Amino acid sequence: MMEHADNPIHGVPEPTLRRLPAYCQVLQRLLQQECAFVSCTQIGRALDLDPTQVRKDLACAGAAGRPKVGYPVDELYHTLETFLGWNNARDAILVGAGHLGTALLGYRPFEQYGVRIVAAFDGAPEKCGNKIHNVMVFPLEKMPNLLERLNVHIGILTVPAEAAQSVCDMMTLNGIRAVWNFAPIALTVPAGVIVQSENLFSSLGILSSKLAAQLRAESPAADLKEAIR
Amino acid sequence: MMEHADNPIHGVPEPTLRRLPAYCQVLQRLLQQECAFVSCTQIGRALDLDPTQVRKDLACAGAAGRPKVGYPVDELYHTLETFLGWNNARDAILVGAGHLGTALLGYRPFEQYGVRIVAAFDGAPEKCGNKIHNVMVFPLEKMPNLLERLNVHIGILTVPAEAAQSVCDMMTLNGIRAVWNFAPIALTVPAGVIVQSENLFSSLGILSSKLAAQLRAESPAADLKEAIR
């Protein structure tokens, strides 16, 4: 089996992957301003990151710059876009046409960032048969049949927690290889399937505990009030 | 100034904060099943985490267990809930009543997880004056006035990237101390203000690059196709 030494996908640290999209956003702004070159220092300033870290991240994605000059903006953008697989959007299905699902179906920027939702599914018959934001909603039972023909690898999961695992099983059984999970539950999947869980509550946990800590630090008296309550 | 040695807020690592909500979810399930005690091993199995890590996380939140027995489920749940500030929901405002904003306004579980949205704002006059999911939508100009009276500390930002920074400034100027940011842009805030950025694109970056790597690993030929394209 071939090893791709110059194909820098293997073993890229997750924190790096998480930062790459932010670099893309900065670069897009620079492209609009018609800047030709950019340095790690500049990018770092825009995102409040260490320039060395930026440089290392860019190297992970296979980008090359020139000493003294920096990186050509358009070339760098293209490199990152390709690395992330964003220049040819992959097809995806979405299951769960509730509030959140509907919002995601209507979220235009997705196409630009590598994902095109080609079909939606829902367990409730009354939601099926019409289009939401131009995407057709099918009954759940149709999923196996449709997936077989569409060659789709990404599944977006916006169902309630109770239904998440069984819908996920259904997806993986029918060829889905990457699940973007918005249900607040840990999913079990077969080996080789990627799960990316959004879990808004995790963020909410960080936000609220940090806020609590800060307010407490400012007025220690609040401690007592909380304790009494 | 008092130091709270037994008030374990200071210096809790962010990865820990990120996991605590998941523990809460597991515990909630156990409560429904009327389990009295739970061990770190059990929790770890449910979430695919090292038991030692679970134990350490729980200790960070101030939970105490008993050797051989484990942790009392109800007590542990209460400890975590209190630590996260989820047992008395904090008021929040939301700005940007688009698709995503509307979805969040209708997301029932939030109240259970520490956040109650008390008012929404939008720049477009036609969206103002009516209720979305029972929350009133006001014109942006009303924000300073309303915030002054409401004593709200959390702001949820669901406006387009272009508007995000200026709306954020408006929030912080009027007493918002924690911004939950859904706009795909890095915000600049005064010292002492907490920003938690959701950035769906970061997750999408991880998902798509991992998927790309995996598909590539399976059929090296795809490499060539991509290269030619």
Added chain:
DNA sequence: TAGATTGTTAATCGATTAACAATC
């Protein structure tokens, strides 16, 4: 008692940051 589990300290691992030579 024996076995399982907590609580805590030490070892490992990986990511971030610092240092510095190479380059334009």
Added chain:
DNA sequence: TAGATTGTTAATCGATTAACAATC
């Protein structure tokens, strides 16, 4: 040339994992 920046190697830092005594 001098100065800024890249690319890379080494040092630091922090989180995860392992080890083990204390406990019920």
